[in-house]
Amino acid sequence: MKRYISTLIRIAAALVAVSGLCHAEASGRAVARRMTEAPVVDGVLTEWNTFPQVEMTEPAVPDLKVERSVLGWTDDALHVAFRVMDKAVVNNEKFDRLDNGDCFEIRIVSPVGNRNTFLRVLVAPSSAEGHSACVVKRRTINPKKTETLLATTEPSTLEGFEWALSRAERSWSVELSIPFSMLEVKPEKGLSFPFVMVVWDRDRDDIDEWAAGGGWHKRSESSNQKARPSQWPTFTLADENVFETVKISSGVRIGHHRPCNLFIPSEDVAFKFTLKSFPEGSGTVEAVIKDGFGVERKRSTMDVVVEPKMSDEFTLELGRLDRGYYELSLSADIKGVDGRNAIGAGSASFGVIEQTDISSEAFLKEDRRF
Numbered sequence: 001m002k003r004y005i006s007t008l009i010r011i012a013a014a015l016v017a018v019s020g021l022c023h024a025e026a027s028g029r030a031v032a033r034r035m036t037e038a039p040v041v042d043g044v045l046t047e048w049n050t051f052p053q054v055e056m057t058e059p060a061v062p063d064l065k066v067e068r069s070v071l072g073w074t075d076d077a078l079h080v081a082f083r084v085m086d087k088a089v090v091n092n093e094k095f096d097r098l099d100n101g102d103c104f105e106i107r108i109v110s111p112v113g114n115r116n117t118f119l120r121v122l123v124a125p126s127s128a129e130g131h132s133a134c135v136v137k138r139r140t141i142n143p144k145k146t147e148t149l150l151a152t153t154e155p156s157t158l159e160g161f162e163w164a165l166s167r168a169e170r171s172w173s174v175e176l177s178i179p180f181s182m183l184e185v186k187p188e189k190g191l192s193f194p195f196v197m198v199v200w201d202r203d204r205d206d207i208d209e210w211a212a213g214g215g216w217h218k219r220s221e222s223s224n225q226k227a228r229p230s231q232w233p234t235f236t237l238a239d240e241n242v243f244e245t246v247k248i249s250s251g252v253r254i255g256h257h258r259p260c261n262l263f264i265p266s267e268d269v270a271f272k273f274t275l276k277s278f279p280e281g282s283g284t285v286e287a288v289i290k291d292g293f294g295v296e297r298k299r300s301t302m303d304v305v306v307e308p309k310m311s312d313e314f315t316l317e318l319g320r321l322d323r324g325y326y327e328l329s330l331s332a333d334i335k336g337v338d339g340r341n342a343i344g345a346g347s348a349s350f351g352v353i354e355q356t357d358i359s360s361e362a363f364l365k366e367d368r369r370f
Contacts, residue, residue: 110193
């Protein structure tokens, strides 16, 4: 009896915080989508709205936010677009120290050969020259050697390389066209390139924050920029049918089961859920159940179809579970009729425990507490 009451108390306490929180998982592998025509390199990113994002880490500074980081390609060049929100733009450095202030950087290893050399492109919204600036370097890893191919505040004619930076009051955007000849490779669908994207953030110019140990070198990055090139993740050249994955906030809503999300051991666990704001299309919903110790107890996947003007309520059947406290996570991945994917997630807590059903009069007469 004591064990029964103890279990019930733990379940009741945990269920006070029953939630419907939603989140979106990182997409993992990056892709560069094939473009029907080369973009105009002007720093204005209007043509990039549907391209898959390169996932970037959250920077450890409140005024910096990456709004767009995308890749595309044509037969001649790799194209890059990047936009960042930043209230304080600080970079008064010369070309050889351009990355010692606010700066966008991409490093790319050619997928052919021994991968001992990578291309490094840096673009800064300001510089010691009084203008935005761009530096292109080719670096050999072993032995260490760096060759500067370009250092300019003007448009480039280097092998067809183009760059542009556009500044607004609280943001700046970068566009690049990097000829595949500079990467010493002929492009084809499925080819993968080890790479790293980084945006550096400096907020003060009255002191040398780096020397003072103030930690100005805050950054957002696609992967650990300190790792060796052999450890870098890759982006892959994909076809024109790859679109941006839309992340639906609060898109998966799990209904409450009466009473208090509690089930009895002889009862099948089932939840109603809805998909809100998802596009018309079809896909899957994956359910993962973990117990109170974080151990996965069950995983299942169901197919769903989202139709226009339909009742969007679905039933998730999970079968019977042993007595205990559980956490349910639902993640939906829907491919719309236009080819774009939409993802969303939701979560809820529930318990499995024996229950009684008596009148309030009987409850009081028996001097019950639960």
